[in-house]
Amino acid sequence: MSLIQLLGVILGKAATFFSLSIVIIAVVLKGFDDPEPTHLARMTSDIKTLEENFRQKNKSCFILGASGETGKVLLQELQRRNIFAKITLIGRRQLNFEGKAGENLVQEVVDFEKLEDYAAAFQGHDVGYCCLGTTRAKAGTEGFIRVDHDYVLKSAELAKAGGCEQFHLESSRGADKSSNFLYLKVKGQVEADIQALDFDRYAVYRPGVLLVERQESRAGEWLVRKFFGAVSAVCSTSMSVPIQTVAKAMVSNTVLQSEHKFEILENKAISTLGKSDTK
Numbered sequence: 001m002s003l004i005q006l007l008g009v010i011l012g013k014a015a016t017f018f019s020l021s022i023v024i025i026a027v028v029l030k031g032f033d034d035p036e037p038t039h040l041a042r043m044t045s046d047i048k049t050l051e052e053n054f055r056q057k058n059k060s061c062f063i064l065g066a067s068g069e070t071g072k073v074l075l076q077e078l079q080r081r082n083i084f085a086k087i088t089l090i091g092r093r094q095l096n097f098e099g100k101a102g103e104n105l106v107q108e109v110v111d112f113e114k115l116e117d118y119a120a121a122f123q124g125h126d127v128g129y130c131c132l133g134t135t136r137a138k139a140g141t142e143g144f145i146r147v148d149h150d151y152v153l154k155s156a157e158l159a160k161a162g163g164c165e166q167f168h169l170e171s172s173r174g175a176d177k178s179s180n181f182l183y184l185k186v187k188g189q190v191e192a193d194i195q196a197l198d199f200d201r202y203a204v205y206r207p208g209v210l211l212v213e214r215q216e217s218r219a220g221e222w223l224v225r226k227f228f229g230a231v232s233a234v235c236s237t238s239m240s241v242p243i244q245t246v247a248k249a250m251v252s253n254t255v256l257q258s259e260h261k262f263e264i265l266e267n268k269a270i271s272t273l274g275k276s277d278t279k
């Protein structure tokens with residue numbers, strides 16, 4: 001057997017082994033899945049009517065983090081479903097939009113280190129969405145806490161003071177203020193601190209790994225995403241979710257008449273709600 005033939009055989013075996021491993025891992029992870037939230041599936045059966053009712057109320061919203069991966073898709077989803085009379089983007093820089101994408105958008109550029117000075121930007125919105133966040137790798141430990149906790153909490157406080165009724169926070173699977181892991185602890189702490197603000201409605205989304213072709217390159221995350229992307233192609237689990245599904249879930253949940261003032265949507269609930277709008 002020539003060297004090339006031998007290489008072909010080895011590569012073929014490696015590919016078979018890799019595919020089999022992915023299938024086995026997918027099946028094992030499926031066994032650890034959160035239970036299917038059937039009540040959400042029932043609630044979303046009439047989403048179009050709920051959307052229409054909501055639209056007629058001429059409400060306004062703001063998005064924090066609209067330049068990020070989730071925020072971008074959330075904005076597109078809000079524009080597509082057209083449930084708000086006005087959308088305001090609050091961020092640290094002006095964003096450029098091509099053609100119709102920028103129509104009817106208001107942009108407020110703020111300095112997050114001096115948010116008190118920008119209280120006016122947070123006034124008069126009915127609903128707030130927060131997809132803000134950074135990483136320790138990018139901002140260091142202190143910077144991460146400032147963005148993912150301090151900026152997020154201060155924004156929520158100003159929004160509440162400005163009359164905002166609903167607040168939707170993109171957090172993370174495993175968020176827990178008692179965790180020993182800084183990331184999960186900070187996420188859990190900000191969730192709890194915002195809950196204390198007592199919004200009329202407060203929804204926390206805890207997605208697993210976000211499946212997205214990220215513009216900025218994060219090598220470690222890329223590998224994790226590829227792995228979970230392959231696993232979820234075999235069967236969807238509670239460990240990951242496409243970014244579009246998160247955005248759809250946030251919009252669908254906004255129009256639902258939930259009896260709960262406070263709710264946490266784990267990855268499975270996000271997947272169920274995110275499938276409620278099939279248009």
Ligand SMILES: NC(=O)c1ccc[n+]([C@@H]2O[C@H](COP(=O)([O-])OP(=O)(O)OC[C@H]3O[C@@H](n4cnc5c(N)ncnc54)[C@H](OP(=O)(O)O)[C@@H]3O)[C@@H](O)[C@H]2O)c1
Pocket residue numbers: 064065066067068069070071091092093112131132133134147148170171172173206207208209210211
């Ligand atoms: N990646 C995952 O797999 C994963 C999983 C679960 C949950 N999450 C959480 O989901 C949320 C959204 O994630 P994503 O991946 O969509 O976010 P992303 O693409 O990294 O975008 C983050 C957003 O936050 C803004 N931001 C970052 N640092 C800032 C700073 N110092 N001052 C002001 N704004 C700042 C960014 O603005 P600029 O564009 O100006 O930088 C951008 O709009 C985050 O809270 C993240 O922790 C992520």
